[in-house]
Amino acid sequence: MSAKDSTPIRMIVGLGNPGAQYEDTRHNAGFWFVGLVARRHGGMFKSESKFHGQTCRVRIDGQECWLLKPSTFMNRSGQAVSALSKYFKIPMEEILVAHDELDIPAGAIRLKKGGGHGGHNGLRDIVSTLGGKDFWRLRIGIDHPGNSRQVVDYVLGRPSRDDADAIEQEIARAEALLPKIVAGEVQRVMNLLHAVR
Numbered sequence: 001m002s003a004k005d006s007t008p009i010r011m012i013v014g015l016g017n018p019g020a021q022y023e024d025t026r027h028n029a030g031f032w033f034v035g036l037v038a039r040r041h042g043g044m045f046k047s048e049s050k051f052h053g054q055t056c057r058v059r060i061d062g063q064e065c066w067l068l069k070p071s072t073f074m075n076r077s078g079q080a081v082s083a084l085s086k087y088f089k090i091p092m093e094e095i096l097v098a099h100d101e102l103d104i105p106a107g108a109i110r111l112k113k114g115g116g117h118g119g120h121n122g123l124r125d126i127v128s129t130l131g132g133k134d135f136w137r138l139r140i141g142i143d144h145p146g147n148s149r150q151v152v153d154y155v156l157g158r159p160s161r162d163d164a165d166a167i168e169q170e171i172a173r174a175e176a177l178l179p180k181i182v183a184g185e186v187q188r189v190m191n192l193l194h195a196v197r
Contacts, residue, residue: 033098052080061179077122078129104141107166
């Protein structure tokens with residue numbers, strides 16, 4: 001019996017803001033994830049103006065997959081996602097978006113399909129431009145500052161050393177499970193990622 005319970009993933013998007021000043025900020029956790037994927041699978045990002053971002057093609061356990069880092073700012077992320085997915089005819093069910101998540105502690109990651117944008121400007125724009133919500137999300141926990149008025153400064157700030165270490169460890173754990181995600185064995189991955197340790 002096949003372990004697949006989903007269509008294979010053909011496109012992985014990391015959300016973040018372009019520019020050196022944002023590189024190490026919490027809001028760029030999605031960039032950190034796709035950067036690690038590219039390094040592990042021998043890919044090299046290159047700027048593609050027609051896709052409004054940096055792209056990279058890798059093979060993950062034999063499955064071809066596009067990686068994308070939008071070069072638009074976060075609130076225009078959908079422009080890049082839409083351009084690449086339309087060009088290669090990738091339906092939203094075969095797209096995984098890696099993004100920072102305030103509602104999850106630093107050092108935890110969750111995988112889910114569909115749902116709202118939760119106030120995340122990158123997700124909001126992707127939902128708007130794709131015309132639907134049924135893409136996969138890899139939600140990288142960055143914790144919440146505790147006060148909604150502090151959120152903007154918090155996500156655009158750098159995590160503490162402990163939080164950064166915890167986030168990097170969890171991103172590495174999710175990346176190690178990527179062959180299963182890409183193959184469509186998402187339930188198995190969700191069980192592993194969401195298990196309380």
